Amino acid sequence: MDRLKDKVAIVTGAANGIGRAIAERFASEGAWVLVVDIEEETGCQVVDGIESSGGRAAFARSDVSKREDVRHAVELAAAQTGRIDVLCNNAAYLMPDFHGALDSTDEEWRRCIDVALMGTHYFTQAVLPYMIAQKAGSIINVVSIQAMEGMMTSAAYTATKAALLGYTMSVCYDYGLDNVRINSLCPGPIQTRIAEGPDDPHYQWQCDQTTLGRVGYPEEVAWAALFLASDEASYVTGATLPVDGGWTASSARKWTQKE
């Protein structure tokens, strides 16, 4: 219950899905959490839920792709204790239908890059001075297994997520001696509002790609984020951690399929 006791954490895209589960988990482990999102009503509901469970949180309506919004959000978090201990860059531009290289529009590319990549950069750049001064900090980038092994008809999204793996490793080099840790968390198929439900044929296909034979849930990603955020991960940086039910363990998957 106290794995993030008195730490100050920021979670972007925290009004729904994976970000919401991470914000709730961080708060239940003792952190003060800034819930960042463009959806104000649902974001405030997340804060209300955390507070009614005895946790501490606040909401910032902030578009991660806007530097000014990001600066305001980070100032709000820093006003708590003067520290920023944890940043989870989770927000991404998600549309119902991404496209292959041939059909993808400039707008699709721009939104993917602006939100997931530049949003991650803006927040990271804004919290680094605090973390460097503290000689401690944990940054968690929510990426995707698509960055690790690709996926059909999603050139802009997949390329953006792959860029985040490179960004994570570069920041890892530059600020390791300041004891700033940064890691990539790669979810597999997780049941959020963007995911297909059990009635969709794609749902069963996703289950079949995993060695556990099922999709995952936001809370299962949140447990992994908690580990990376906590002092238990004090020697873990620059890592890519799949939370995917075995999807990327392809040799194991092939072995399973032979059965």
Ligand SMILES: NC(=O)c1ccc[n+]([C@@H]2O[C@H](COP(=O)([O-])OP(=O)(O)OC[C@H]3O[C@@H](n4cnc5c(N)ncnc54)[C@H](O)[C@@H]3O)[C@@H](O)[C@H]2O)c1
């Ligand atoms: N669900 C999955 O299967 C899955 C798999 C791999 C990776 N991911 C990644 O997990 C993360 C969360 O996805 P999810 O499934 O929970 O989606 P979701 O739609 O439930 O949540 C995303 C949240 O981000 C917010 N957001 C979008 N644009 C924003 C912006 N410009 N500024 C601030 N907030 C913004 C949305 O309002 C929303 O609350 C994303 O980075 C996604 O790429 C999800």
